[in-house]
Amino acid sequence: MTQVSGTQVSGRARAPADVLPAERRLFYGGAFHSAAGGGRMALLNPATGAGLGEVEEAAAADVEAAVAAAAAAFPVWRDLKPLERADRLRALAAALREHAEEFALIDAIDCGNPVAEMLRDVEMGARGLEFFAGLVTEVKGETIPVGPGFLNYTLREPLGVVARVIAYNHPIMFATMRCAAPLAAGNTLIVKPAEQAPLSALRLAELIRDRDLLPPGVYNVLTGGRACGEALSTHPGIARVALIGSVPTGKAILRAAADTVKSVGLEMGGKNALIAFPDADLDKLAAGAVAGMNLTWSGQSCGSTSRVFLHDSHHDAVLERIVAGCAHYRPGDPADPATTMGPLISRAQYDKVLRYIGYGREEGARLVTGGGPITAPGLEGGFFVEPTVFADVTMGMRIAREEIFGPVLSVFRWRDEEELYRQVNATDYGLSAAIFTRDLDTAHRAAARVQAGYVWVNHAGPHFVGVPFGGYKQSGMGREESIEELYACTQVKNVNIRF
Numbered sequence: 001m002t003q004v005s006g007t008q009v010s011g012r013a014r015a016p017a018d019v020l021p022a023e024r025r026l027f028y029g030g031a032f033h034s035a036a037g038g039g040r041m042a043l044l045n046p047a048t049g050a051g052l053g054e055v056e057e058a059a060a061a062d063v064e065a066a067v068a069a070a071a072a073a074f075p076v077w078r079d080l081k082p083l084e085r086a087d088r089l090r091a092l093a094a095a096l097r098e099h100a101e102e103f104a105l106i107d108a109i110d111c112g113n114p115v116a117e118m119l120r121d122v123e124m125g126a127r128g129l130e131f132f133a134g135l136v137t138e139v140k141g142e143t144i145p146v147g148p149g150f151l152n153y154t155l156r157e158p159l160g161v162v163a164r165v166i167a168y169n170h171p172i173m174f175a176t177m178r179c180a181a182p183l184a185a186g187n188t189l190i191v192k193p194a195e196q197a198p199l200s201a202l203r204l205a206e207l208i209r210d211r212d213l214l215p216p217g218v219y220n221v222l223t224g225g226r227a228c229g230e231a232l233s234t235h236p237g238i239a240r241v242a243l244i245g246s247v248p249t250g251k252a253i254l255r256a257a258a259d260t261v262k263s264v265g266l267e268m269g270g271k272n273a274l275i276a277f278p279d280a281d282l283d284k285l286a287a288g289a290v291a292g293m294n295l296t297w298s299g300q301s302c303g304s305t306s307r308v309f310l311h312d313s314h315h316d317a318v319l320e321r322i323v324a325g326c327a328h329y330r331p332g333d334p335a336d337p338a339t340t341m342g343p344l345i346s347r348a349q350y351d352k353v354l355r356y357i358g359y360g361r362e363e364g365a366r367l368v369t370g371g372g373p374i375t376a377p378g379l380e381g382g383f384f385v386e387p388t389v390f391a392d393v394t395m396g397m398r399i400a401r402e403e404i405f406g407p408v409l410s411v412f413r414w415r416d417e418e419e420l421y422r423q424v425n426a427t428d429y430g431l432s433a434a435i436f437t438r439d440l441d442t443a444h445r446a447a448a449r450v451q452a453g454y455v456w457v458n459h460a461g462p463h464f465v466g467v468p469f470g471g472y473k474q475s476g477m478g479r480e481e482s483i484e485e486l487y488a489c490t491q492v493k494n495v496n497i498r499f
């Protein structure tokens with residue numbers, strides 16, 4: 001196991017203190033400010049349990065000040081020529097790439113995801129900014145024939161101040177790619193990073209300020225917890241609140257936003273199914289089942305295919321290969337480029353995952369591999385749990401129905417296709433699904449039957465910039481990473497002229 005001491009990227013040794021941002025205050029109106037109530041939140045390195053200092057905690061008064069700053073910047077940003085807005089977003093993407101190693105390392109230390117993967121997140125962030133920069137001229141209207149003597153047209157206008165409340169599992173990617181659409185549409189933004197991993201968003205704010213990348217007040221960062229998220233969701237000066245987070249949080253935001261009738265976007269959890277048909281290529285299927293679990297970040301992905309439905313004809317052979325595939329992950333210091341599996345984010349998440357492993361055992365699932373913490377040298381203080389696979393899982397069990405958000409895979413055995421769909425769709429979630437078959441008819445038939453917003457055939461896991469991502473049922477409202485997200489950050493005005 002890698003000793004958890006100094007950190008390195010590309011062979012250059014750096015101490016964590018050198019890379020973590022010094023600025024821990026709230027960022028709004030182009031400057032850093034101390035939290036009005038003096039609140040602070042402690043941060044931990046989840047791989048070691050070591051402290052990473054504190055960040056300030058925004059309370060209602062800080063939300064008030066940030067909303068005022070974002071509202072003041074709105075007309076400036078809205079009225080910038082669209083192509084100039086696009087230039088600013090592209091410059092932000094370029095700055096992100098210039099600092100890719102730094103951002104990846106900050107996230108590795110702060111959220112525990114391995115640095116090699118976080119470099120990909122930075123690249124996704126930059127690509128997302130560039131993608132939406134390219135769409136600025138799509139914030140456009142249309143003409144509608146209403147009869148002679150009239151001209152009827154629509155305009156798409158930005159909403160105003162948008163709040164972005166985000167989860168901890170891809171901090172810099174969510175603070176960039178998933179913030180690009182509101183900015184491209186001409187809105188100003190308040191980002192509330194996850195309380196567990198806010199440092200890369202603060203470093204981004206520093207960069208925006210130091211390099212004058214965006215006008216003051218356009219991109220604001222409020223570190224804080226639930227109270228800050230709640231204040232953003234209820235504030236009358238915020239026109240839209242968009243969440244990446246859990247279903248309970250999404251429901252709370254939906255309720256909180258009702259009084260001010262805000263636009264709401266929700267990207268929430270999943271209990272996603274991978275369906276294996278008898279004709280699937282067994283090696284690719286097993287590799288897909290392992291890849292779909294996102295074990296690199298300990299399964300902490302909304303899209304993880306944490307329910308695998310293997311056909312009776314290949315069940316045992318594939319299960320064996322899945323277990324072998326899980327063994328290839330190398331837990332270690334997330335700042336080491338050779339590490340391929342990071343820890344869970346926190347003690348609370350670690351306890352939750354172990355609790356669910358307990359439920360699996362108690363409810364009669366068969367533990368095939370894993371099932372406990374990883375206690376290798378150098379990782380004692382970290383929140384590592386073994387890749388865990390349960391077989392003989394049935395829909396009555398909690399591990400079959402509830403999102404664990406950890407490295408726990410539930411394997412089902414199926415024989416009857418109708419019963420398969422019944423079980424696949426028997427959850428309140430509907431984010432993603434994966435289908436493995438060599439037959440096109442089967443692939444299309446299954447894709448039509450699964451109640452999920454994002455479907456992979458013969459692979460599992462990747463996202464594609466420009467492709468609508470979002471959930472059916474309680475997994476979400478709206479679609480992101482695509483032009484649909486841009487439209488969701490606008491409102492349509494209709495103008496009817498009589499000559």
Ligand SMILES: NC(=O)c1ccc[n+]([C@@H]2O[C@H](COP(=O)([O-])OP(=O)(O)OC[C@H]3O[C@@H](n4cnc5c(N)ncnc54)[C@H](O)[C@@H]3O)[C@@H](O)[C@H]2O)c1
Binds near residue numbers: 253
């Ligand atoms: N669909 C997606 O794109 C996507 C991506 C990543 C994670 N997720 C989901 O996120 C969850 C894991 O992340 P988490 O544990 O950080 O989620 P969480 O819901 O606990 O927290 C997400 C964010 O919401 C804030 N928050 C919490 N309570 C709030 C409230 N009442 N009002 C306003 N804001 C509030 C948190 O401070 C945090 O910033 C999982 O369910 C996962 O599936 C979804």
